[in-house]
Amino acid sequence: xxxxxxxxxxxxxxxxxxxxxxxxxxxxxxxxxxxxxxxxxxxxxxxxxxxxxxxxxxxxxxxxxxxxxxxxxxxxxxxxxxxxxxxxxxxxxxxxxxxxxxxxxxxxxxxxxxxxx
Amino acid sequence: xxxxxxxxxxxxxxxxxxxxxxxxxxxxxxxxxxxxxxxxxxxxxxxxxxxxxxxxxxxxxxxxxxxxxxxxxxxxxxxxxxxxxxxxxxxxxxxxxxxxxxxxxxxxxxxxxxxxxxxxxxxxxxxxxxxxxxxxxxxxxxxxxxxxxxxxxxxxxxxx
Numbered sequence: 001x002x003x004x005x006x007x008x009x010x011x012x013x014x015x016x017x018x019x020x021x022x023x024x025x026x027x028x029x030x031x032x033x034x035x036x037x038x039x040x041x042x043x044x045x046x047x048x049x050x051x052x053x054x055x056x057x058x059x060x061x062x063x064x065x066x067x068x069x070x071x072x073x074x075x076x077x078x079x080x081x082x083x084x085x086x087x088x089x090x091x092x093x094x095x096x097x098x099x100x101x102x103x104x105x106x107x108x109x110x111x112x113x114x115x116x117x
Numbered sequence: 118x119x120x121x122x123x124x125x126x127x128x129x130x131x132x133x134x135x136x137x138x139x140x141x142x143x144x145x146x147x148x149x150x151x152x153x154x155x156x157x158x159x160x161x162x163x164x165x166x167x168x169x170x171x172x173x174x175x176x177x178x179x180x181x182x183x184x185x186x187x188x189x190x191x192x193x194x195x196x197x198x199x200x201x202x203x204x205x206x207x208x209x210x211x212x213x214x215x216x217x218x219x220x221x222x223x224x225x226x227x228x229x230x231x232x233x234x235x236x237x238x239x240x241x242x243x244x245x246x247x248x249x250x251x252x253x254x255x256x257x258x259x260x261x262x263x264x265x266x267x268x269x270x271x272x273x274x275x276x277x
Contacts (some may be wrong), residue, residue, distance in 0.1 A: 055252040
């Protein structure tokens with residue numbers, strides 16, 4: 001597991017925690033929950049840029065390259081999709097949908113690490 | 118209490134229907150894709166995407182290694198896709214499709230889970246449902262149960 005994974009681990013768990021708490025407190029999605037999910041997207045963006053730099057620098061991906069990029073691209077679609085959905089229905093339940101993003105991104109980052117090394 | 122909750126959920130869904138962005142435009146009022154239902158649909162969507170991607174990858178790259186397991190993966194992916202779509206759609210027909218999909222999912226995870234435990238030789242290759250979905254934090258086992266509870270609570274009222 002590399003630094004990119006740990007960044008997503010921390011940001012993802014924090015984001016899921018904030019969203020879960022907001023959902024339990026019966027709050028509708030607000031700045032805190034939506035921005036925390038945006039932070040997950042930023043963390044994934046850092047992973048993307050870092051990975052592109054590493055590939056250009058000549059570092060090989062041990063597993064299937066297209067599988068790695070597939071995971072990364074799919075993971076990056078999750079935060080915008082969840083935020084879009086949470087705006088369509090502003091109830092506490094949308095916060096639970098937002099909470100799912102951080103954990104899912106975390107699992108996908110772990111898998112991306114496995115593929116890379 | 119259930120009635121009160123239902124009313125509350127519908128109230129909170131009002132901004133949704135006024136924007137016209139939801140799938141409620143079919144006339145029949147759909148209470149399955151709001152509130153907790155959205156969370157259920159979201160989790161199903163994640164499984165639909167990941168199971169489809171995994172099955173596609175397995176079939177394209179190493180199908181001959183374990184055709185049965187990988188066909189099962191593809192079948193599981195299909196079930197998740199059908200469940201996701203039918204849960205999001207309004208109307209009693211889609212309700213029946215949802216029930217069927219979730220029941221197939223429950224049977225699938227139980228049968229494949231049991232087979233993978235008792236006959237690990239025949240099922241050495243991973244599918245979403247192997248070992249009752251242990252590779253996915255047992256969510257595949259939990260999901261159809263929650264799905265059935267949710268569908269029962271929001272079952273269409275006859276002659277309504």
